[in-house]
Amino acid sequence: GAGVSQSPSNKVTEKGKDVELRCDPISGHTALYWYRQRLGQGLEFLIYFQGNSAPDKSGLPSDRFSAERTGESVSTxxxxxxxxxxxxxxxxxxxxxxxxxxxxxxxxxxxxxx
Amino acid sequence: GESVGLHLPTLSVQEGDNSIINCAYSNSASDYFIWYKQESGKGPQFIIDIRSNMDKRQGQRVTVLLNKTVKHLSLQIAATQPGDSAVYFCAENPYSSASKIIFGSGTRLSIRP
Known part of the structure; x- marks a missing residue:
């Protein structure tokens, strides 16, 4: 499809386990953003990428959170x-x-x- | 992380009436102000934006007003339809380089038949 694709759509994990979330942006889009939205609340900025670089990681809540982007495409x-x-x-x-x-x-x- | 307005107020509007959704912002240096619509179970969708040197911009059935004196942004929806039911978020690019989009408070719009 032509839109932004995320996987998995749902993930249930046990406390203490690691999880990896994937994002496939629209082809050719150089900027990529991650946000967190708790139930019934607004969008909390986490990080953004320009190409494969992350100029702004200020929203990551703790050092347990990390993100990367490769090939100016997929991000995890x-x-x-x-x-x-x-x-x-x-x-x-x-x-x-x-x-x-x-x-x-x-x-x-x-x-x-x- | 950055976020503003974590509790969502609700606006109830009669179908066919005009809706006005308001938002207060804090950063006077923002270059653009933006409105997004989020339907249940979906990601937000861009509606319209306005540059900081403007005070009004019109789109299809929507108008955004910017009052920099009181740091207030509003979204007007004409002839509200059932499909307009959603949560509406104001957002801004907080720096002149406009590198990230920060979302502000959301308002749930409910349409009465």
Whole structure:
């Protein structure tokens, strides 16, 4: 498809386990963003990539969170030693270039830590 | 992480009436202000943006107003339809280089038949 694709769509994991969330942006989009959305709340900025570089990691909540992007395409968000407070929907978005206000979002990955 | 307005107020509007959704922002240096719509179970979708040197911009059935004096942004939806039911988020590019999009408070729009 032509949109942003995220996988898995749902993930249930045990507390303490590591999880990896994947985002495939729209082809040709150089900017990629990760957000976290807790139930019934707003979008919390985590990190953004311009190409394969992450100029702004200021939103990552702790050192348990990391993200990378390769080939100016797919990105993975890794959460180590998951905690119950990590339960949320993780949304990925891409835009044509840095500074473009129209970001296209994926459907998100719903993470539940039990 | 950055986020504003973590509790979502609800606006209930009669179908066919106009809706006005409001948002307050804090960063006067933002270059663009943006509105996104999020339907249940989906990611947000871009609606319209406005540059900081403008005070009004119109789209299809939507108008965004920017009042920099009081740091207020509003989204007007004309002739509200059932498909407009969603959560609406204001957002901004907080720096002149416009490198990231920070989302503000959301408002749930509910349409009465």
């Amino acid at each position: 968000l890794t959460i180590q030693r998951t905690q119950q407070e990590d339960s949320a929907v993780y949304l990925c978005a891409s835009s044509l270039h840095e500074g473009n206000t129209e970001a296209f979002f994926g459907q998100g990955t719903r993470l539940t830590v039990v």
